[in-house]
Amino acid sequence: MATRKPAKAGASKGKAAASQASKGKTAQKTRDAKSKKEGALLRRNCGTMAVHMMLLEKYPAFRARQFQLEQDTALRRAKAIDVKKLKVATVRIVVNVLYHTPEQNITLGQIRSQIAALNKDFGATNSDKAKTPVPWRGLVTDSRIRFKLFKVQRKRTTKASFGQDDGVKKAAAGGLPPLGAEKYLNLWSCALGGGLLGYAQFPGGPAATDGVVINYRAFGTRGTAQAPFDKGRTATHEIGHFFNLRHIWGDTEDCSGSDFVADTPNCAGPNYGKPGFPHVTCNNGPNGDMYVNYMDYTDDASMFMFTTQQVIRMRSALEGPRKKLMT
Numbered sequence: 001m002a003t004r005k006p007a008k009a010g011a012s013k014g015k016a017a018a019s020q021a022s023k024g025k026t027a028q029k030t031r032d033a034k035s036k037k038e039g040a041l042l043r044r045n046c047g048t049m050a051v052h053m054m055l056l057e058k059y060p061a062f063r064a065r066q067f068q069l070e071q072d073t074a075l076r077r078a079k080a081i082d083v084k085k086l087k088v089a090t091v092r093i094v095v096n097v098l099y100h101t102p103e104q105n106i107t108l109g110q111i112r113s114q115i116a117a118l119n120k121d122f123g124a125t126n127s128d129k130a131k132t133p134v135p136w137r138g139l140v141t142d143s144r145i146r147f148k149l150f151k152v153q154r155k156r157t158t159k160a161s162f163g164q165d166d167g168v169k170k171a172a173a174g175g176l177p178p179l180g181a182e183k184y185l186n187l188w189s190c191a192l193g194g195g196l197l198g199y200a201q202f203p204g205g206p207a208a209t210d211g212v213v214i215n216y217r218a219f220g221t222r223g224t225a226q227a228p229f230d231k232g233r234t235a236t237h238e239i240g241h242f243f244n245l246r247h248i249w250g251d252t253e254d255c256s257g258s259d260f261v262a263d264t265p266n267c268a269g270p271n272y273g274k275p276g277f278p279h280v281t282c283n284n285g286p287n288g289d290m291y292v293n294y295m296d297y298t299d300d301a302s303m304f305m306f307t308t309q310q311v312i313r314m315r316s317a318l319e320g321p322r323k324k325l326m327t
């Protein structure tokens with residue numbers, strides 16, 4: 001059908017097509033200008049560690065609570081927990097939508113698409129897990145954490161975009177404060193500057209800023225979500241941090257860092273895009289970096305799994321400092 005249309009087009013249709021093409025060009029220009037301003041989403045960029053370092057400086061008690069949680073996690077790991085017997089916990093989500101343009105006021109359908117993606121990823125029922133390289137298939141683990149949409153709050157903001165300074169969580173800075181941050185997992189959807197996809201707060205931090213911020217162009221699986229971040233996995237990654245998971249390369253630029261998880265191989269740094277198997281660094285051959293892990297920096301279409309030890313780490317946070325989220 002599409003190939004026959006141009007042959008049939010008369011003079012007026014030709015004009016319409018030209019006008020359509022010019023409109024298309026204008027739209028493309030607008031998108032380019034917007035990308036330049038907000039920062040193009042070419043590769044994953046998560047602000048969690050930078051935010052974490054700032055918060056630790058500001059709130060010394062946060063460091064102590066993180067240390068305590070690390071001790072508790074080690075004890076739990078030593079108990080050889082059967083992850084298949086973990087209680088299924090449903091976490092209620094509040095979505096705070098901050099919009100400067102009508103496009104940023106994402107639809108309820110788009111919000112629901114994000115919750116659906118989270119339930120698949122955290123339940124290990126995501127269909128693309130079959131693409132996990134064979135050596136790691138046995139490690140793909142259901143966290144037995146599920147998510148339910150509780151409330152959506154919307155606010156028009158004068159801010160063209162937000163940064164990683166938690167302004168999106170403060171009314172005075174054009175944002176919205178979290179609703180019941182101890183009982184609900186608060187997500188913020190907004191325009192983020194500098195090519196930032198999102199950031200999260202680790203357990204034990206201040207309640208006024210607790211939750212996860214996600215770029216509206218990487219939120220959910222439809223609407224404003226744009227490839228290669230249109231499978232909802234920015235939220236999966238950031239909620240991993242919210243439950244105390246670290247990046248799998250341990251946030252150092254050499255092989256010295258650790259994510260405090262034994263079944264993710266030690267690796268040198270983040271993997272971007274869609275890597276091929278194997279990508280060997282830090283003497284981690286023959287299988288190499290676990291770039292298919294949600295806690296790497298690969299594209300949404302290249303990440304499929306949490307490991308058993310990551311699940312145990314998340315559950316230590318959920319059943320410890322985040323236990324009020326459990327229903």
Ligand SMILES: [Zn+2]
Pocket residue numbers: 046047048237238241247
């Ligand atoms: Zn991250």
